[in-house]
Amino acid sequence: MIPPPSPRVTDTRSCTRCRGQTETNPGATAILLDNIKTPIRTESFKELYNVIPGKELGRGKFAIVKRCMEKSTGTEYAAKFLKKRRKGQDCRVEVLHEIAVLDLTNTSHRIINLHQVYETLTEMVLVLEYAAGGEVFNQCVAERDEAFSQEEVKWLMRQILEGVAFLHRNNIVHLDLKPQNILLTSACPLGDIKIVDFGLSRRLCQNQELREIMGTPEYVAPEILNYEPISTATDMWSIGVLAYMMLTGTSPFLGEDKQETFLNISQINIDYTGNELQDLSAIHFIQSLLIKEPKSRATAEECLRHHWLQEQAQKKTEENITSEICQREHAKPAQPSLSSSSSEEEGPVVEELMVVSAYTTGPCRPTVPNPETLFPDAKAISKRFTFEEPRCSLQKTIF
Numbered sequence: 001m002i003p004p005p006s007p008r009v010t011d012t013r014s015c016t017r018c019r020g021q022t023e024t025n026p027g028a029t030a031i032l033l034d035n036i037k038t039p040i041r042t043e044s045f046k047e048l049y050n051v052i053p054g055k056e057l058g059r060g061k062f063a064i065v066k067r068c069m070e071k072s073t074g075t076e077y078a079a080k081f082l083k084k085r086r087k088g089q090d091c092r093v094e095v096l097h098e099i100a101v102l103d104l105t106n107t108s109h110r111i112i113n114l115h116q117v118y119e120t121l122t123e124m125v126l127v128l129e130y131a132a133g134g135e136v137f138n139q140c141v142a143e144r145d146e147a148f149s150q151e152e153v154k155w156l157m158r159q160i161l162e163g164v165a166f167l168h169r170n171n172i173v174h175l176d177l178k179p180q181n182i183l184l185t186s187a188c189p190l191g192d193i194k195i196v197d198f199g200l201s202r203r204l205c206q207n208q209e210l211r212e213i214m215g216t217p218e219y220v221a222p223e224i225l226n227y228e229p230i231s232t233a234t235d236m237w238s239i240g241v242l243a244y245m246m247l248t249g250t251s252p253f254l255g256e257d258k259q260e261t262f263l264n265i266s267q268i269n270i271d272y273t274g275n276e277l278q279d280l281s282a283i284h285f286i287q288s289l290l291i292k293e294p295k296s297r298a299t300a301e302e303c304l305r306h307h308w309l310q311e312q313a314q315k316k317t318e319e320n321i322t323s324e325i326c327q328r329e330h331a332k333p334a335q336p337s338l339s340s341s342s343s344e345e346e347g348p349v350v351e352e353l354m355v356v357s358a359y360t361t362g363p364c365r366p367t368v369p370n371p372e373t374l375f376p377d378a379k380a381i382s383k384r385f386t387f388e389e390p391r392c393s394l395q396k397t398i399f
């Protein structure tokens, strides 16, 4: 008998997970702590680094990411400042988990590299490799002539899959794969991708089921909504959503509200008729992932062998693509995240889902106006979701 989920699952960055290191939490052993290699320094970060003035690179509910420069080397990094206390609870262990995962993945060049870690009384600072090209998200919602071409999408998707395959080989599930968490080392020429944000990631343990209710609404798999076991296939669903978004500029399951989004996911209401989806191989690729039954979804390795990605490998070399992109004159400085703010305060993430909806709803890419113009005050874009309602009411509504 599956234990019922906790009646109110609070924010995924809250301390529910910290407190959850108990027998009652099926994900307890999914937190990785035994692998930390990076020393946790107590020297003053500000004495060793200059924070580069200007907009933040991004911010989440309990983290702010800023550009900085190591004084001794002049090298630029992205410093992620994470609060240890969240909603009155000590969440240091969550940060340690993120560090442990980054330590485990530091041999993959598809995953952001962790340089150093600093700790103060109130926060931890993860000094990360700086991905200067910004979020893949920015180009997903760009005007048609600035958005990714299909060849670019294939090239980027291959890299994303290499990173995800690496994670899965190491029994790590990311659980928050979305265009905001796929960064580029440069925008033009189109650089390499770097997967970031392992705050929700989990280690899969043999003989132990993992069930959690968390993620970002538009990208979560049906098993998350149903509180069914999580596996590497859960990430593969998000890869399907990601591929759809990168090709079309629209979010395939996004509804008018949270309930509609969840209903669309659970019923797999998806439109494959858009102009950008003329390529049958691309549709087949996405369809091999957006399948309700997790075991039936393609794995990352299988996706890498999919004919949609193979076609590109035969037709074009990476150099061709890079020069093609540069010719299109969309060289622009990396856009800071729309969630940026100059304030040091925690961002207001009150109605997370409403902001997501407001941002990405739109029939097709050309009609999506600049979100910054539309929502000048938007500080929290596409936040992770929490079930505010008791799950029973959700189940009644959706299923």
Ligand SMILES: Nc1ncnc2c1ncn2[C@@H]1O[C@H](COP(=O)(O)OP(=O)(O)OP(=O)(O)O)[C@@H](O)[C@H]1O
Binding pocket: 057, 058, 059, 060, 061, 062, 063, 064, 065, 078, 080, 112, 128, 129, 130, 131, 132, 134, 135, 176, 180, 181, 183, 196, 197, 198, 199, 337, 382, 383, 384
């Ligand atoms: N290494 C990096 N280089 C450049 N920008 C970065 C880097 N790491 C993070 N960012 C920017 O900061 C944003 C937030 O980072 P991250 O997702 O790690 O924080 P978070 O608090 O866990 O956010 P969220 O709650 O949105 O998941 C990213 O989406 C990205 O725009």
